[in-house]
Amino acid sequence: MEVSKGNKRKKKKANQIPVGIGLLIIIIILGYLIKNLGTKHPMSWLLGILLGFTLRNSRFCFTASLRDPVLTGGTSLSKAVIITIALATIGFAAIQYGAYIEGTSIPGNISPSGVHIAIGAFMFGIGMVIAGGCASGTLMRVGEGFMMQWLSLIFFIIGSLWGAKHFGFWENTFMNRGKEVFLPDVLGWFPALILQFGLLLSLYILADRFGNKNN
Incomplete structure:
Protein backbone atom coordinates (compact mmCIF):
# COMPACT_ATOMS: atom_id res chain seq x y z
CA MET A 1 0.00 0.00 0.00
CA GLU A 2 1.55 3.27 -1.12
CA VAL A 3 1.62 6.23 1.13
CA SER A 4 1.09 9.48 -0.70
CA LYS A 5 3.87 12.01 -0.62
CA GLY A 6 1.44 14.54 0.80
CA ASN A 7 0.96 12.41 3.92
CA LYS A 8 4.71 12.19 4.39
CA ARG A 9 5.15 15.91 4.30
CA LYS A 10 4.98 17.62 7.61
CA LYS A 11 3.78 21.14 7.93
CA LYS A 12 6.52 23.45 9.01
CA LYS A 13 5.62 25.15 12.25
CA ALA A 14 5.65 28.91 12.13
CA ASN A 15 8.25 30.62 14.28
CA GLN A 16 6.24 32.35 17.00
CA ILE A 17 9.21 33.81 18.88
CA PRO A 18 9.08 37.18 17.06
CA VAL A 19 5.34 37.39 17.72
CA GLY A 20 5.91 36.61 21.41
CA ILE A 21 8.63 39.27 21.67
CA GLY A 22 6.35 41.80 19.99
CA LEU A 23 3.50 41.02 22.37
CA LEU A 24 5.84 41.30 25.35
CA ILE A 25 6.95 44.76 24.19
CA ILE A 26 3.33 45.85 23.76
CA ILE A 27 2.45 44.52 27.24
CA ILE A 28 5.34 46.47 28.80
CA ILE A 29 4.42 49.67 26.94
CA LEU A 30 0.75 49.44 27.94
CA GLY A 31 1.74 48.75 31.55
CA TYR A 32 3.91 51.86 31.51
CA LEU A 33 1.19 54.03 29.94
CA ILE A 34 -1.46 53.12 32.52
CA LYS A 35 0.78 53.86 35.50
CA ASN A 36 -0.57 57.43 35.56
CA LEU A 37 -4.03 56.05 36.36
CA GLY A 38 -2.77 54.67 39.68
CA THR A 39 -0.12 52.35 41.02
CA LYS A 40 -2.51 49.41 41.26
CA HIS A 41 -3.35 49.43 37.54
CA PRO A 42 0.04 48.21 36.24
CA MET A 43 0.04 45.48 38.90
CA SER A 44 -3.49 44.43 37.94
CA TRP A 45 -2.43 44.43 34.27
CA LEU A 46 0.59 42.24 35.01
CA LEU A 47 -1.43 39.91 37.23
CA GLY A 48 -4.07 39.54 34.52
CA ILE A 49 -1.46 38.67 31.91
CA LEU A 50 0.21 36.10 34.16
CA LEU A 51 -3.15 34.60 35.15
CA GLY A 52 -4.23 34.31 31.51
CA PHE A 53 -0.90 32.69 30.59
CA THR A 54 -1.29 30.21 33.44
CA LEU A 55 -4.89 29.36 32.53
CA ARG A 56 -3.95 28.94 28.87
CA ASN A 57 -1.08 26.53 29.51
CA SER A 58 -2.71 24.56 32.33
CA ARG A 59 -6.15 24.40 30.61
Missing part, protein backbone atom coordinates in the same frame (compact mmCIF):
# COMPACT_ATOMS: atom_id res chain seq x y z
CA PHE A 60 -7.56 25.12 34.07
CA CYS A 61 -11.36 25.25 34.01
CA PHE A 62 -13.93 24.65 36.72
CA THR A 63 -16.40 23.36 34.16
CA ALA A 64 -13.99 20.70 32.94
CA SER A 65 -13.19 19.67 36.52
CA LEU A 66 -16.84 18.74 37.04
CA ARG A 67 -17.64 17.62 33.49
CA ASP A 68 -14.64 15.43 32.64
CA PRO A 69 -15.24 12.77 35.35
CA VAL A 70 -18.69 12.16 33.88
CA LEU A 71 -17.83 12.36 30.18
CA THR A 72 -14.27 11.04 29.96
CA GLY A 73 -13.47 9.68 33.42
CA GLY A 74 -10.51 12.05 33.76
CA THR A 75 -10.04 13.69 37.15
CA SER A 76 -6.78 15.65 36.72
CA LEU A 77 -8.55 19.00 36.67
CA SER A 78 -10.85 17.91 39.48
CA LYS A 79 -7.84 17.26 41.71
CA ALA A 80 -6.28 20.55 40.62
CA VAL A 81 -9.41 22.45 41.69
CA ILE A 82 -9.43 20.67 45.06
CA ILE A 83 -5.78 21.61 45.63
CA THR A 84 -6.55 25.21 44.63
CA ILE A 85 -9.40 25.41 47.14
CA ALA A 86 -7.12 23.97 49.84
CA LEU A 87 -4.43 26.57 49.15
CA ALA A 88 -7.03 29.35 49.10
CA THR A 89 -8.37 28.08 52.42
CA ILE A 90 -4.94 28.49 54.00
CA GLY A 91 -4.63 32.07 52.77
CA PHE A 92 -8.15 33.15 53.68
CA ALA A 93 -7.99 31.47 57.07
CA ALA A 94 -4.71 33.25 57.88
CA ILE A 95 -6.13 36.65 56.92
CA GLN A 96 -9.42 36.13 58.74
CA TYR A 97 -7.81 34.66 61.86
CA GLY A 98 -5.43 37.61 61.97
CA ALA A 99 -8.40 39.99 61.96
CA TYR A 100 -10.07 37.87 64.65
CA ILE A 101 -7.00 38.08 66.90
CA GLU A 102 -6.80 41.85 66.46
CA GLY A 103 -10.49 42.21 67.27
CA THR A 104 -11.37 43.83 63.94
CA SER A 105 -14.16 42.83 61.59
CA ILE A 106 -13.44 39.63 59.71
CA PRO A 107 -12.94 40.34 55.97
CA GLY A 108 -15.02 38.50 53.43
CA ASN A 109 -18.69 38.02 52.70
CA ILE A 110 -20.69 35.49 54.68
CA SER A 111 -23.74 34.96 52.50
CA PRO A 112 -26.89 33.18 53.70
CA SER A 113 -27.22 29.59 52.54
CA GLY A 114 -30.52 28.14 51.39
CA VAL A 115 -32.49 26.62 48.55
CA HIS A 116 -31.60 29.56 46.30
CA ILE A 117 -27.96 28.40 46.23
CA ALA A 118 -28.94 24.89 45.14
CA ILE A 119 -31.22 26.22 42.40
CA GLY A 120 -28.64 28.75 41.22
CA ALA A 121 -25.84 26.16 41.21
CA PHE A 122 -28.00 23.73 39.21
CA MET A 123 -28.86 26.37 36.61
CA PHE A 124 -25.29 27.63 36.38
CA GLY A 125 -23.99 24.08 36.06
CA ILE A 126 -26.25 23.39 33.09
CA GLY A 127 -25.38 26.73 31.51
CA MET A 128 -21.61 26.39 31.80
CA VAL A 129 -21.63 22.86 30.35
CA ILE A 130 -23.71 23.99 27.36
CA ALA A 131 -21.50 27.08 26.92
CA GLY A 132 -18.37 24.95 27.19
CA GLY A 133 -16.73 26.89 29.99
CA CYS A 134 -17.06 28.77 33.24
CA ALA A 135 -15.99 32.41 33.63
CA SER A 136 -12.26 31.68 33.60
CA GLY A 137 -12.53 29.06 30.86
CA THR A 138 -14.65 31.36 28.69
CA LEU A 139 -12.20 34.27 29.00
CA MET A 140 -9.30 31.94 28.22
CA ARG A 141 -10.93 30.59 25.06
CA VAL A 142 -12.01 34.06 23.94
CA GLY A 143 -8.31 34.95 23.90
CA GLU A 144 -7.65 31.82 21.83
CA GLY A 145 -10.17 32.92 19.20
CA PHE A 146 -13.07 30.51 19.82
CA MET A 147 -16.11 32.27 18.35
CA MET A 148 -18.57 30.21 20.40
CA GLN A 149 -16.98 31.61 23.54
CA TRP A 150 -17.46 35.16 22.27
CA LEU A 151 -21.19 34.44 22.17
CA SER A 152 -21.03 32.93 25.66
CA LEU A 153 -19.14 35.97 26.97
CA ILE A 154 -21.70 38.40 25.53
CA PHE A 155 -24.61 36.64 27.22
CA PHE A 156 -22.51 36.17 30.37
CA ILE A 157 -22.21 39.96 30.56
CA ILE A 158 -25.89 40.51 29.76
CA GLY A 159 -26.96 38.03 32.43
CA SER A 160 -24.63 39.56 35.01
CA LEU A 161 -25.91 43.08 34.34
CA TRP A 162 -29.51 41.88 34.44
CA GLY A 163 -28.90 40.07 37.70
CA ALA A 164 -27.16 43.10 39.21
CA LYS A 165 -30.08 45.34 38.25
CA HIS A 166 -32.60 43.13 40.08
CA PHE A 167 -30.23 41.98 42.82
CA GLY A 168 -32.26 43.80 45.50
CA PHE A 169 -35.36 41.79 44.62
CA TRP A 170 -33.56 38.43 44.78
CA GLU A 171 -31.76 39.42 47.98
CA ASN A 172 -34.91 40.47 49.84
CA THR A 173 -37.13 37.71 48.45
CA PHE A 174 -34.84 34.68 48.70
CA MET A 175 -31.28 35.29 49.86
CA ASN A 176 -31.94 37.03 53.16
CA ARG A 177 -34.29 34.24 54.21
CA GLY A 178 -31.38 31.82 54.43
CA LYS A 179 -29.12 31.35 57.41
CA GLU A 180 -25.59 32.65 57.60
CA VAL A 181 -23.14 29.97 58.69
CA PHE A 182 -19.51 30.75 59.53
CA LEU A 183 -17.91 27.50 60.66
CA PRO A 184 -15.33 29.06 63.05
CA ASP A 185 -18.24 30.62 64.98
CA VAL A 186 -20.02 27.27 65.14
CA LEU A 187 -17.16 24.81 65.66
CA GLY A 188 -14.17 26.98 66.50
CA TRP A 189 -11.27 27.85 64.23
CA PHE A 190 -9.22 24.67 64.56
CA PRO A 191 -12.13 22.17 64.23
CA ALA A 192 -13.49 24.17 61.28
CA LEU A 193 -10.16 23.90 59.46
CA ILE A 194 -9.90 20.19 60.28
CA LEU A 195 -13.38 19.63 58.84
CA GLN A 196 -12.60 21.70 55.73
CA PHE A 197 -9.33 19.95 54.95
CA GLY A 198 -10.81 16.57 55.84
CA LEU A 199 -13.58 17.03 53.29
CA LEU A 200 -11.13 18.24 50.65
CA LEU A 201 -8.79 15.31 51.30
CA SER A 202 -11.69 12.87 51.02
CA LEU A 203 -12.78 14.41 47.72
CA TYR A 204 -9.20 14.26 46.42
CA ILE A 205 -8.83 10.57 47.30
CA LEU A 206 -12.22 9.82 45.73
CA ALA A 207 -11.30 11.70 42.54
CA ASP A 208 -7.90 9.99 42.37
CA ARG A 209 -9.37 6.50 42.73
CA PHE A 210 -12.13 7.26 40.24
CA GLY A 211 -9.61 8.53 37.70
CA ASN A 212 -7.27 5.56 38.15
CA LYS A 213 -10.17 3.15 37.80
CA ASN A 214 -11.30 4.67 34.50
CA ASN A 215 -7.80 4.88 33.10
Whole structure:
Protein backbone atom coordinates (compact mmCIF):
# COMPACT_ATOMS: atom_id res chain seq x y z
CA MET A 1 0.00 0.00 0.00
CA GLU A 2 1.55 3.27 -1.12
CA VAL A 3 1.62 6.23 1.13
CA SER A 4 1.09 9.48 -0.70
CA LYS A 5 3.87 12.01 -0.62
CA GLY A 6 1.44 14.54 0.80
CA ASN A 7 0.96 12.41 3.92
CA LYS A 8 4.71 12.19 4.39
CA ARG A 9 5.15 15.91 4.30
CA LYS A 10 4.98 17.62 7.61
CA LYS A 11 3.78 21.14 7.93
CA LYS A 12 6.52 23.45 9.01
CA LYS A 13 5.62 25.15 12.25
CA ALA A 14 5.65 28.91 12.13
CA ASN A 15 8.25 30.62 14.28
CA GLN A 16 6.24 32.35 17.00
CA ILE A 17 9.21 33.81 18.88
CA PRO A 18 9.08 37.18 17.06
CA VAL A 19 5.34 37.39 17.72
CA GLY A 20 5.91 36.61 21.41
CA ILE A 21 8.63 39.27 21.67
CA GLY A 22 6.35 41.80 19.99
CA LEU A 23 3.50 41.02 22.37
CA LEU A 24 5.84 41.30 25.35
CA ILE A 25 6.95 44.76 24.19
CA ILE A 26 3.33 45.85 23.76
CA ILE A 27 2.45 44.52 27.24
CA ILE A 28 5.34 46.47 28.80
CA ILE A 29 4.42 49.67 26.94
CA LEU A 30 0.75 49.44 27.94
CA GLY A 31 1.74 48.75 31.55
CA TYR A 32 3.91 51.86 31.51
CA LEU A 33 1.19 54.03 29.94
CA ILE A 34 -1.46 53.12 32.52
CA LYS A 35 0.78 53.86 35.50
CA ASN A 36 -0.57 57.43 35.56
CA LEU A 37 -4.03 56.05 36.36
CA GLY A 38 -2.77 54.67 39.68
CA THR A 39 -0.12 52.35 41.02
CA LYS A 40 -2.51 49.41 41.26
CA HIS A 41 -3.35 49.43 37.54
CA PRO A 42 0.04 48.21 36.24
CA MET A 43 0.04 45.48 38.90
CA SER A 44 -3.49 44.43 37.94
CA TRP A 45 -2.43 44.43 34.27
CA LEU A 46 0.59 42.24 35.01
CA LEU A 47 -1.43 39.91 37.23
CA GLY A 48 -4.07 39.54 34.52
CA ILE A 49 -1.46 38.67 31.91
CA LEU A 50 0.21 36.10 34.16
CA LEU A 51 -3.15 34.60 35.15
CA GLY A 52 -4.23 34.31 31.51
CA PHE A 53 -0.90 32.69 30.59
CA THR A 54 -1.29 30.21 33.44
CA LEU A 55 -4.89 29.36 32.53
CA ARG A 56 -3.95 28.94 28.87
CA ASN A 57 -1.08 26.53 29.51
CA SER A 58 -2.71 24.56 32.33
CA ARG A 59 -6.15 24.40 30.61
CA PHE A 60 -7.56 25.12 34.07
CA CYS A 61 -11.36 25.25 34.01
CA PHE A 62 -13.93 24.65 36.72
CA THR A 63 -16.40 23.36 34.16
CA ALA A 64 -13.99 20.70 32.94
CA SER A 65 -13.19 19.67 36.52
CA LEU A 66 -16.84 18.74 37.04
CA ARG A 67 -17.64 17.62 33.49
CA ASP A 68 -14.64 15.43 32.64
CA PRO A 69 -15.24 12.77 35.35
CA VAL A 70 -18.69 12.16 33.88
CA LEU A 71 -17.83 12.36 30.18
CA THR A 72 -14.27 11.04 29.96
CA GLY A 73 -13.47 9.68 33.42
CA GLY A 74 -10.51 12.05 33.76
CA THR A 75 -10.04 13.69 37.15
CA SER A 76 -6.78 15.65 36.72
CA LEU A 77 -8.55 19.00 36.67
CA SER A 78 -10.85 17.91 39.48
CA LYS A 79 -7.84 17.26 41.71
CA ALA A 80 -6.28 20.55 40.62
CA VAL A 81 -9.41 22.45 41.69
CA ILE A 82 -9.43 20.67 45.06
CA ILE A 83 -5.78 21.61 45.63
CA THR A 84 -6.55 25.21 44.63
CA ILE A 85 -9.40 25.41 47.14
CA ALA A 86 -7.12 23.97 49.84
CA LEU A 87 -4.43 26.57 49.15
CA ALA A 88 -7.03 29.35 49.10
CA THR A 89 -8.37 28.08 52.42
CA ILE A 90 -4.94 28.49 54.00
CA GLY A 91 -4.63 32.07 52.77
CA PHE A 92 -8.15 33.15 53.68
CA ALA A 93 -7.99 31.47 57.07
CA ALA A 94 -4.71 33.25 57.88
CA ILE A 95 -6.13 36.65 56.92
CA GLN A 96 -9.42 36.13 58.74
CA TYR A 97 -7.81 34.66 61.86
CA GLY A 98 -5.43 37.61 61.97
CA ALA A 99 -8.40 39.99 61.96
CA TYR A 100 -10.07 37.87 64.65
CA ILE A 101 -7.00 38.08 66.90
CA GLU A 102 -6.80 41.85 66.46
CA GLY A 103 -10.49 42.21 67.27
CA THR A 104 -11.37 43.83 63.94
CA SER A 105 -14.16 42.83 61.59
CA ILE A 106 -13.44 39.63 59.71
CA PRO A 107 -12.94 40.34 55.97
CA GLY A 108 -15.02 38.50 53.43
CA ASN A 109 -18.69 38.02 52.70
CA ILE A 110 -20.69 35.49 54.68
CA SER A 111 -23.74 34.96 52.50
CA PRO A 112 -26.89 33.18 53.70
CA SER A 113 -27.22 29.59 52.54
CA GLY A 114 -30.52 28.14 51.39
CA VAL A 115 -32.49 26.62 48.55
CA HIS A 116 -31.60 29.56 46.30
CA ILE A 117 -27.96 28.40 46.23
CA ALA A 118 -28.94 24.89 45.14
CA ILE A 119 -31.22 26.22 42.40
CA GLY A 120 -28.64 28.75 41.22
CA ALA A 121 -25.84 26.16 41.21
CA PHE A 122 -28.00 23.73 39.21
CA MET A 123 -28.86 26.37 36.61
CA PHE A 124 -25.29 27.63 36.38
CA GLY A 125 -23.99 24.08 36.06
CA ILE A 126 -26.25 23.39 33.09
CA GLY A 127 -25.38 26.73 31.51
CA MET A 128 -21.61 26.39 31.80
CA VAL A 129 -21.63 22.86 30.35
CA ILE A 130 -23.71 23.99 27.36
CA ALA A 131 -21.50 27.08 26.92
CA GLY A 132 -18.37 24.95 27.19
CA GLY A 133 -16.73 26.89 29.99
CA CYS A 134 -17.06 28.77 33.24
CA ALA A 135 -15.99 32.41 33.63
CA SER A 136 -12.26 31.68 33.60
CA GLY A 137 -12.53 29.06 30.86
CA THR A 138 -14.65 31.36 28.69
CA LEU A 139 -12.20 34.27 29.00
CA MET A 140 -9.30 31.94 28.22
CA ARG A 141 -10.93 30.59 25.06
CA VAL A 142 -12.01 34.06 23.94
CA GLY A 143 -8.31 34.95 23.90
CA GLU A 144 -7.65 31.82 21.83
CA GLY A 145 -10.17 32.92 19.20
CA PHE A 146 -13.07 30.51 19.82
CA MET A 147 -16.11 32.27 18.35
CA MET A 148 -18.57 30.21 20.40
CA GLN A 149 -16.98 31.61 23.54
CA TRP A 150 -17.46 35.16 22.27
CA LEU A 151 -21.19 34.44 22.17
CA SER A 152 -21.03 32.93 25.66
CA LEU A 153 -19.14 35.97 26.97
CA ILE A 154 -21.70 38.40 25.53
CA PHE A 155 -24.61 36.64 27.22
CA PHE A 156 -22.51 36.17 30.37
CA ILE A 157 -22.21 39.96 30.56
CA ILE A 158 -25.89 40.51 29.76
CA GLY A 159 -26.96 38.03 32.43
CA SER A 160 -24.63 39.56 35.01
CA LEU A 161 -25.91 43.08 34.34
CA TRP A 162 -29.51 41.88 34.44
CA GLY A 163 -28.90 40.07 37.70
CA ALA A 164 -27.16 43.10 39.21
CA LYS A 165 -30.08 45.34 38.25
CA HIS A 166 -32.60 43.13 40.08
CA PHE A 167 -30.23 41.98 42.82
CA GLY A 168 -32.26 43.80 45.50
CA PHE A 169 -35.36 41.79 44.62
CA TRP A 170 -33.56 38.43 44.78
CA GLU A 171 -31.76 39.42 47.98
CA ASN A 172 -34.91 40.47 49.84
CA THR A 173 -37.13 37.71 48.45
CA PHE A 174 -34.84 34.68 48.70
CA MET A 175 -31.28 35.29 49.86
CA ASN A 176 -31.94 37.03 53.16
CA ARG A 177 -34.29 34.24 54.21
CA GLY A 178 -31.38 31.82 54.43
CA LYS A 179 -29.12 31.35 57.41
CA GLU A 180 -25.59 32.65 57.60
CA VAL A 181 -23.14 29.97 58.69
CA PHE A 182 -19.51 30.75 59.53
CA LEU A 183 -17.91 27.50 60.66
CA PRO A 184 -15.33 29.06 63.05
CA ASP A 185 -18.24 30.62 64.98
CA VAL A 186 -20.02 27.27 65.14
CA LEU A 187 -17.16 24.81 65.66
CA GLY A 188 -14.17 26.98 66.50
CA TRP A 189 -11.27 27.85 64.23
CA PHE A 190 -9.22 24.67 64.56
CA PRO A 191 -12.13 22.17 64.23
CA ALA A 192 -13.49 24.17 61.28
CA LEU A 193 -10.16 23.90 59.46
CA ILE A 194 -9.90 20.19 60.28
CA LEU A 195 -13.38 19.63 58.84
CA GLN A 196 -12.60 21.70 55.73
CA PHE A 197 -9.33 19.95 54.95
CA GLY A 198 -10.81 16.57 55.84
CA LEU A 199 -13.58 17.03 53.29
CA LEU A 200 -11.13 18.24 50.65
CA LEU A 201 -8.79 15.31 51.30
CA SER A 202 -11.69 12.87 51.02
CA LEU A 203 -12.78 14.41 47.72
CA TYR A 204 -9.20 14.26 46.42
CA ILE A 205 -8.83 10.57 47.30
CA LEU A 206 -12.22 9.82 45.73
CA ALA A 207 -11.30 11.70 42.54
CA ASP A 208 -7.90 9.99 42.37
CA ARG A 209 -9.37 6.50 42.73
CA PHE A 210 -12.13 7.26 40.24
CA GLY A 211 -9.61 8.53 37.70
CA ASN A 212 -7.27 5.56 38.15
CA LYS A 213 -10.17 3.15 37.80
CA ASN A 214 -11.30 4.67 34.50
CA ASN A 215 -7.80 4.88 33.10
